[in-house]
Amino acid sequence: MRLNLNKIITMQLLKETLQREGLRYTKQRQEIWNELRSSNEHRDAEEIFFALRKRGLEISRATIYRTIDVLVKYNLIDKLDIGDGRARFEYNDKYLHHDHLICTSCGKIVEFHNDEIEELQKKIAKQHNFKFSHHSHQLFGICEDCK
Amino acid sequence: MRLNLNKIITMQLLKETLQREGLRYTKQRQEIWNELRSSNEHRDAEEIFFALRKRGLEISRATIYRTIDVLVKYNLIDKLDIGDGRARFEYNDKYLHHDHLICTSCGKIVEFHNDEIEELQKKIAKQHNFKFSHHSHQLFGICEDCK
DNA sequence: TATTTTATTGAGATTAAGTCTCATTAAAAT
DNA sequence: ATTTTAATGAGACTTAATCTCAATAAAATA
Incomplete structure (x- = not known):
């Protein structure tokens, strides 16, 4: 093609x-x-x-x-x-959405996707009568190399 | 007291x-x-x-x-x-931790806590061999009053 | 307790991410 | 083709956050 x-x-x-x-x-x-x-x-x-x-x-x-x-x-x-x-x-x-896991020591960024979390986010927004649009989600920690 | x-x-x-x-x-x-x-x-x-x-x-x-x-x-x-x-x-x-749901129209902030998400976060960090420390998690949408 | 060591603080200069202004340009409607 | 009006460019401006360095005060030591 x-x-x-x-x-x-x-x-x-x-x-x-x-x-x-x-x-x-x-x-x-x-x-x-x-x-x-x-x-x-x-x-x-x-x-x-x-x-x-x-x-x-x-x-x-x-x-x-x-x-x-x-x-x-x-x-x-x-x-x-x-x-x-x-x-x-x-x-x-939208069909390959991901969040981020960031090493606070070296700054490395690992991308991840988790459908369960995405579903829970929608559920929470709905519970509070919000029309959900998007989210910001970062996890911080120390990566294997820096431990 | x-x-x-x-x-x-x-x-x-x-x-x-x-x-x-x-x-x-x-x-x-x-x-x-x-x-x-x-x-x-x-x-x-x-x-x-x-x-x-x-x-x-x-x-x-x-x-x-x-x-x-x-x-x-x-x-x-x-x-x-x-x-x-x-x-x-x-x-x-640490014993009453919460995340945030933010209205992009009026700026209202609703706090929420979800154990399932917290557990999933730990699980994801572990899968990538990160020593998990903390997270940043905001949901954005339009609140009831602004809809 | 008095002295020494060294991290922390204060004040203001500095940096830089992001915003604003307004004359000019170019989408898109007529 | 003309008109309308949103978008752009260039650089001034704003301001959150950082940096500098002399002075201060924790905490270690005698």
Whole structure:
């Protein structure tokens, strides 16, 4: 298959989300979304800025931050706090969602997914009459190598 | 009971933790710990600073931040990110631990505790050979009043 | 108890993540 | 093609958090 179907589908997702919310499908939003989408890393705003610059794109930091806010708000990316001073973000694949286990000694990040926890989260939100949208869930400890 | 036993016990906990780690049991650390301990609020560094000031204590912001780092490191308080730009902290009562459900519209915070999730967290850390210390767990959604 | 050692503190300078402003640009509606 | 209005860029601005270093005070030692 020559066609990048996955990319087409996710770009369509962005377009539809923005249209649904009455927002514009701009070149910059496409580039930022594509950059986050095409990598599994946990990236901060500055890294995204330099990644786009490296690809020859002129884009403002303000636009990075503004676009990130939109993507988080509509659940296209997840925000993640690993305890250094910056917010990190990653593509939210709803069908392969994961949380994070972080070593407080070396900073290593292990991703995990647990359906039981996801179910319990929905249940708890429902009990309190909340319309559940997303969660932030980090476990901290000392990894095998650092023990 | 005239004696504030609860306070004596928690002050002892601070003293023993600091001694165990070779750190000093200072007046400032006692005051900050006492301030956090005596309230259930989710407070940021600035609020703690002003609370102590109001009680006539001269203390530096730098000391607040440094002490908070120590208390978080040794699990005496929990760090919490509700999505505004500041870190918030609260007394970590190990026997009455709770997580947070946050309304993204009005900012309301509902506390909850779920033993099943706690057990799953320990299990996941163990599976990855991590020595589990603590977690950060926030659920986001829209509350009943905002729907 | 007095002295010594060394971690901690205070005050303010510094850093840097993130936000804001406003003139300009470009989506998308007409 | 024209109009409308949201989005962008560049850099100033804000502010949470960190850093510096001389002064202070815990706690160890004599």
